[in-house]
Amino acid sequence: MSRLTTLRRSTSPLATDRPPRPDNRTAPTVALLTTLGILVVGQMYTVLAMLAPMADSLATTPTQATWTATAFGFAYAAGFLIAGPLSDRYGPRTVITGGLMGATVTTLAVSAAPSLTWAVTLRVLQGLTAATFAPSAFSYIAAHIALHRRGIALTCVTSGMLAAAVLMQIGAQVVAAGLGWRMVFVLSAALIALSLWPVRHILRPTAAPDSTPSLLQAFAAVPRLLRRPRLVALYLATITLMVAFVAVYTAVVVAGPPGVAGDNSALLALRASALPALVAVPLLTSVLHRLAAPVRVVLAMSVAAGAVAAGSALGGDVRFLALALLVFVAAVAAAAPAVVEIVHTMASHARGAGVALYACSMFLGASLGPQLAGALFGQGFGGILRVVAVLLVLGTLLSLPALVGRRHNR
Structure with a gap:
């Protein structure tokens, strides 16, 4: 290969997989x-720990109050379908800041x-504004974190986003018990506002590529990605994973076994x-990454199914249920970043749109979780977990189609 050919390839706008420049901000960026991720994504889950006090205050029932989670x-x-293309066009830091x-x-x-009615309406607006974070964060990692550190990032x-379901419920339960459910949102708003300073001082602007897509081109990437069957199957798998994740935690609250409920x-x-x-x-991460991302996804989904099935059979013992939840959450935490890796690879030059569709499917599933648990309330805790x-x-x-795609790409 001639030196000229090498130079042309290295400077081509299509060479998007070259590693980013070394960045000594990796640790503070990931932190x-x-x-x-915990704070913003956790706004989805705070209400699950406050269904009873919110229902009393708003003159409704806890089952009806689950709509505040679903609406968000x-x-x-x-909102992800808007935020992803905006991130591709204007840069992740700008979109995160505005959001x-x-x-x-x-x-x-x-x-x-x-x-x-007002709570549901305002939660819709809250969800739209919060949606700017996740796809922009994933795009920022792809643009600014070195390839050998990207997996851990x-x-x-993604573990932080999943931990939000646990941490923010715990925080909301404690704050609501002492100060009332409304103060949970006041404190959350204050913490979000305070986060603007580190965002501006730690995150870097994303350098414009040689050929920046127009806003119309960025949005046009979304329907093009939906014409790829393996990607669509992966998005549908993500929906089922998150329906399961949130439905299990909702079932614990609304239909939990006698040792837990109430x-x-x-x-x-x-x-x-x-x-x-x-944690x-x-x-x-280094151990898990010895397996290819598609293999990790399939294995993690299988383990999650087994853990929930075991919990449905022996969930009456709180200690066993805690162990089943531990394995289940570990499997979900292992699957999520592996899916993002696959999407990054398959979406190629439309990574913002690809990740936006992933995040959209993720929280579409999370939105359906409370409703599934509510609809199956009559089946009891074990019945919900079996479904x-x-x-x-x-x-x-x-x-499974992601594994087929892996073989084709060899």
Whole structure:
């Protein structure tokens, strides 16, 4: 190969897979994005720990109050389809900053909701503004984190987003018990506002590529990606995974076994029991990455299905249920970053749009989780978990085409 040919290839705008310049901000960047993942994504889950007090305050029932979670989730999922292309066009830091400013206002507004109708409406607005974070964070990692560190960065950030379901429920339960549910949103708004300073000082602007897509081109990438069957199957598998994840935690609250249901201390302990898994998975990144991302997804989905099935059979024992939840959450935490890796590869030059569709499917599933648990309430805790286990088996089957794609790409 001639020197001229080498030079042309190295400077070509199509050479998007070249590693980014060394960045000594990797550790603070990952810490910031992980923390923001907990705080921002956690707004989806805070209400699950406050269904009873919110229902009393808003003159409704806890089952009806689950719509405050579903409304946020649907808006959050839809917002990704806007945020991803915006991130491709204007850069992740700009979109994250604007979204955090909007989320501060809308989160504070939820605290003043006088009725369930207003609470649901304001949660829709909160979800739309919060949706700017996840796809922009993933795009930022792809653009600024060196390739050999990208796996641990993705694992930490996705684990933070999953940990939000546990940590923010615990925080919301504690704050609501002492200060009332409205103060949960006031404190959340304050923390989101405070995060603007580190975002501006730690995150770097993304350098414009040689050929920046127009806004119309960035949005046009979304339907093009949906014409790829293996990607669509992966998105559907993600929906089933997140339906299962949120449905299990909702079932614990609304239909939990006798040793847990109605006992705030037991609920707090059960939620906290999954935290070791969310810490362990990032620490085991180097071990997990010995397996290709498609293999990790299929294995993790299979383990998740087995853990939930076991929990449905022996969930009456709180200690066994805690162990089943630990394994289940670990499997979900291992699957999520592997899916992002596959999407990054398959979406190629439309990574912002590809990740936006992933994040959309992720929280579309999270939005449906509470409704599935509510609809199956009459089946009891074990019945809900059995349906969830079947759903995870379906998700495993949907993830299999990614393995076929891996063989074709060799």
